[in-house]
Amino acid sequence: MTTSHEELILISGTSTGMGAAAARELARRGFHVLAGVRREADADALRAPGLEPVLLDITDPAQIEAVAHRITTDPAQRPLRAVINNAGTAINAPVELLSMDEWRRQFDVNFFGHVAVTKAVLPALHASSGRVVNISSIGGKVVLPTYGAYGGAKFALEAMSDALRRELAPHGVQVVVVEPGGVRTEMTGHGITRANATIAAMSPAERGRYGGLLQAIINQATAFTASGLPAEAAGRIIADAATVRRPRTRYTVGRDAAVLTRLPRLLPDRILDRVLAADLRPHFPKNYPATA
Template identity: 40%
Template sequence: MRAVVITGTSTGIGRASALALDEMGMHVYAGVRRPEDGDALRSSGSRRLTPVIIDVTDTASIRAARDLVAERVGDAGLTGLVNNAGTTVPCPAAYLPLDVFRRQLEINLTGHLAVIQAFLPLLRAAHGRIVNVSSVGGRVGAPLMACYAAAKHGLEGLSDSLRLELGPLGVHVAVIEPGFIASAMPGKLERDADAWLRQLPQEGRDTYGRQLAAIAAKVGKEATTGSPPDVVAGAVVHALTSSRPRVRYPVGAGAKRLLTLHRVLADRWMDRIIGHATGYSMKP
């Protein structure tokens, strides 16, 4: 039986991908951080679906998950690994605490490499595939999202290097680049933006308060009308099962359009477009 490990399956893209692959008959090892999230996911899937505790920032957690999967799959190895875990912090870079920035890179970038290194021997045994869930934000940065942009830009570069290194070993690497995806993000983003706004010094609130609230509202609105997570799950399925998998999968509302504009327009024009799309403006 083909086996796949997915991180970050409690909600959204990860959950949809886990259930889609489970429905195809794969043995899905679904990474969650809390047992109750695993129970909720398992109630929606088949008996094959196996929740596994994976905290991508905790080496012991990753090692324990790897040992469990290795024991189950044996010499057959691992068909696929989907790196989906992630989070974001909306805050002006000028006031972003460095320990928070480092923590975000650990969750959104370094943790992905840690998981890849742990499961790579199993992937090589099966000539499996790695799918890294990045974002349009991995190629087009947004204001007040420095953590997210830096990590996703890094994930794009990491994926390129891995594709060149692992391709000759029989392990294909693909990147998923979602645009606006409907999720629980709106409420969370607005709460996080409000929390960070309260932590800023008065100068920071005066300079960025209106912009931070505007971006949270704009992105939140787009997320409520964005593409369903199933659209991204379909790309994950294709990347893992197609005889001709792509290198990149821009999917979801606005993704292809924004990346096309990024490719053909000058940076100054893109700055205007991004500012308009995110609701960001420094004008009074």
Template identity: 55%
Template sequence: MIVTGASTGMGAATARELARRGFHVLAGVRRDSDGAALRAAGIEPVILDITNQQHLAALVARVDGDPQRRPLRALVNNAGIPAAGPIEVTPLDEWRRIFEVNLFGHIAVTQALLPALLRSKGRIVNISSVNGKLSMAGYGPYAASKHAMEAVSDALRNELAPDGVQVVVVEPGGVKTEMAGTGLARLSQLSAGMTPEQNARYGALVQGLPSHVAAFTKAGVTSDVAAKTIARAVIDRRPRTRYIIGAMAGFLIRASRFLPDRLLDRMTNSDLRKHYPAESGDRSTAAHHA
């Protein structure tokens, strides 16, 4: 088994859960210190930046040269970075950074390991998000990368099915990890660079996003609970094409399927506005009466 992004959070919990179930897990970490904290029976940390070709080549060599000749049963594409901010003020370089990790890095890992997965008729588990199905104000860059990952997963599932390789998507909602907070530092940088006109448009949204993220995360499940669902996606004999983590994610994904867009917009915007500064106005209401 390979789990990328296993330094902390869901990735680390998934590596531990799979090891607990008797599998040998190659756990991709960014630093030696992360690997030392994770190392345990059944878990072999490997230094892995999924955007680094040398790291990918070393991983392939490790899989192909496994001393016990174990086949690669599954790849869990979990690595990722958070992002938040209005479309207009998010620089293109930031868009590219987000997609480089959240999309292109996963494609690179998958391409590199497909020969081994084809030999073993293994499984690819792509960790998406509720934002892969539902986007809202302030979450566009991150949601776009996850929407793209959903599309790649659908195509890959159909391309590899004739060869016996299964592709599964996992869509978490709020999960209590460190990841949510790490994306907010860049949000403050975006805010500082906004023009007065942009601040008038998005100031309240940008100020409200940290509180919204914190509330969504607090209401979520633990990494250990999420890991149990991911493990099911890895080992279920006849897996579903998608697994949802968390009651809120389930509600939002179902709502996105059946509710009209305008109604869904009103729901998500209303929830966001609860986190706006008290003195901010409601631009949607103002625009409606203009």
């Protein structure tokens, strides 16, 4: 087995948050990290010993092809230890109000882009007996109202990961899923900004149906994130998932994730609906008739 400084790891979505933390942790452990970013400014901020930023918009086939070529033509001929599919985006909106363009955007970034990157680097992973690490979410196991598009993409990522794990296991390539709960990252803040924009664009009738619900979701997400793990703690778990000798098939990040990802297996749907509604109820605006 090669030592860490002789191996590459590719990770997408490293501009901020868990991705940046995982990239820095892997570089600290001695790997040469190809850190995917979407903008040159983010590359400049991230560049460090062992950290090589690469432009990687996972919805751009040309950039995916360029990164795959960078791996196969590595000057030091280092094998690819792992690809970590971490890039993501989120917007909270009721199914009725979310545009079809935004539905497609959610799936392009949170699912199809990861499939495309994985397919592009699988030849290198076959050659190295490497690993695929897919960053999912508790939203890939249990979905709150307004998380339909994000959760749908994460459910798809979970299903694809199961299929891929069973396809690749006979050939020595491992597939691991990481399911974070509350983590203090910038993505939650971006999602809250978009949710507020959705509220502002609602018609009076839509606001009557969904305004209180969406405000409760915003309040809950804010509290959930504030009490969550720091990105560095999540980064260490992701780094472990990519590098330990015998990884689990799934890792949760945070106590909340460990609990919530098990609820769908333990509770009937109607009971789970009531549990989630009760947890959301305190976050509704005062005097709002919360019936969610």
